[in-house]
Amino acid sequence: MGLDFRGADLTGGDFSESWFSDAMLAGVVLRETDFYRADMQGCNLSGADLTGASFVRSNLDDAVMKAAILDGADFVKASLYGVDASAASFRGAQLMGASLLDVNLCGADLTGARVMENSFRVRLDESTILQGFSGSLFGPIEVSTGEGVREIGGAGLERWIREKGGAVTVIHRRKA
Numbered sequence: 001m002g003l004d005f006r007g008a009d010l011t012g013g014d015f016s017e018s019w020f021s022d023a024m025l026a027g028v029v030l031r032e033t034d035f036y037r038a039d040m041q042g043c044n045l046s047g048a049d050l051t052g053a054s055f056v057r058s059n060l061d062d063a064v065m066k067a068a069i070l071d072g073a074d075f076v077k078a079s080l081y082g083v084d085a086s087a088a089s090f091r092g093a094q095l096m097g098a099s100l101l102d103v104n105l106c107g108a109d110l111t112g113a114r115v116m117e118n119s120f121r122v123r124l125d126e127s128t129i130l131q132g133f134s135g136s137l138f139g140p141i142e143v144s145t146g147e148g149v150r151e152i153g154g155a156g157l158e159r160w161i162r163e164k165g166g167a168v169t170v171i172h173r174r175k176a
Contacts, residue, residue, distance in 0.1 A: 001019065001021045001022050001023070002021070002022040002023065002024075003020070003023045003024070004023070004024040005023060005024060005025050005028050006024055006025075006026060006027060006028065007027070007028075008028050008029070009028070009029040010028060010029065010030050010033060011029055011030065011031045011032060011033070012031070012032050012033065013030070013033045013034070014033075014034045015033060015034060015035050015038055016034055016035070016036040016037060016038065017036065017037045017038060018035070018038045018039075019038070019039050020035075020038055020039065020040045020043050021039055021040070021041045021042055021043065022041070022042040022043065023040070023043045023044070024044050025043055025044060025045050025048050026044045026045065026046040026047055026048060026064075027046070027047045027048060028045075028048045028049075029048070029049045030048055030049060030050045030053055031049055031050070031051045031052055031053070032051070032052040032053065033050070033053045033054070034053070034054045035053060035054060035055050035056075035058045036054060036055075036056050036057060036058070037056070037057045037058060038055070038058045038059070039058075039059045040055075040058055040059060040060050040063055041059050041060070041061045041062055041063070042061075042062045042063065043060070043063045043064075044063070044064045045063060045064065045065045045068045046064050046065065046066040046067060046068060047066070047067050047068060048065075048068045048069070049068075049069045050068055050069060050070050050073055051069055051070070051071045051072055051073070052071070052072045052073065053070070053073045053074070054073070054074045055073060055074060055075045055078045056074055056075075056076045056077060056078065057076070057077045057078060058075075058078045058079070059078075059079050060078055060079060060080045060083060061079055061080065061081040061082060061083070062081070062082045062083065063080070063083050063084075064083070064084050065083060065084065065085040065088050066084055066085070066086050066087060066088065067086075067087045067088060068085065068088045068089070069088075069089050070085075070088055070089060070090050070093055071089055071090070071091040071092055071093065072091070072092045072093065073090070073093045073094070074093070074094045075093060075094060075095045075096075075098040076094055076095075076096050076097055076098065077096075077097045077098060078095075078098045078099070079098070079099050080098060080099065080100045080101070080103050081099065081101045081102060081103075082101075082102045082103075083100070083102075083103045083104070084103075084104045085103060085104060085105055085108055086104045086105070086106045086107050086108065087106075087107040087108060088105070088108045088109075089108070089109045090108060090109060090110045090111075090113045091109055091110075091111045091112055091113070092111070092112040092113065093110075093113045093114075094113075094114055095113055095114065095115045095118055095135075096114060096115060096116035096117075096118070096135070097116060097117060097118065098115075098118055098119075099118070099119040100118060100119060100120050100121070100122050101119055101121045102121060102122075103121075103122040103123070104122070104123050105122045105123065105124050105128055106123060106124060106125040106127070106128060106144055107125060107127045107128060108124075108128050108129070109128075109129040110128065110129060110130050110133045110166075111129050111130075111131045111132050111133070112131070112132040112133070113132075113133050113134075114133075114134055114135045115133075115134075115135035115136065115137045115168065116135045116136055117136055117137070117138070117171065118135070118136075118137040118138065119137075119138050120137035120138060120139060120141060121138075121139070121140070121141065121142075122141050122142070123141070123142040123143075123144055123149070124141055124142070124143055124144070125143065125144040125145070126143075126145060128164075129164070130161050130164040130165055130166035131164070131165035131166065132165060132166065133161060133164075133165070133166030133167075133168065134166060134167045134168060135168055135169075136168060136169040136170075136171055137168055137169075137170060137171065138170070138171050138173060139152070139153040139154065139157045139170050140152055140153030140154070140157060141153070141157060143160070153170065154170055154172065155170070157170045158170050
């Protein structure tokens with residue numbers, strides 16, 4: 001816990017089921033790494049290059065991923081709660097079945113990213129790129145504008161994402 005890896009190149013590493021809680025990985029090169037079921041809670045990945053990394057079933061709660069490169073990364077069934085991923089690049093990332101709750105994606109690039117039945121309570125802004133963003137998700141989301149923050153869900157969310165070049169279906173939660 002709390003280890004400092006700054007300056008390292010850990011490309012291709014297999015860190016399955018590893019413990020990276022509160023680790024400092026800012027700016028680290030972690031291309032094509034495997035973090036299957038890794039505990040990365042509170043980890044700082046700001047500016048890290050995680051192109052093609054696998055986070056399947058990983059715990060990334062409270063992680064900081066500002067300006068991280070997560071292109072082509074696999075987040076299937078990962079937990080991202082309270083994550084700051086502002087200005088991060090998720091181009092072509094697989095976010096299927098992942099839980100994104102209270103995640104800051106302002107200024108992020110989600111070009112070609114895919115979701116499938118995701119819990120998706122995130123904050124986006126007008127600079128968030130959603131070209132080719134597709135799949136299905138549970139909303140609503142928050143959109144930050146110069147006039148404040150507004151919540152969008154349902155058909156309004158589908159329309160807003162479509163206007164930004166994406167195509168998602170918003171799944172309506174059944175009331176018990």
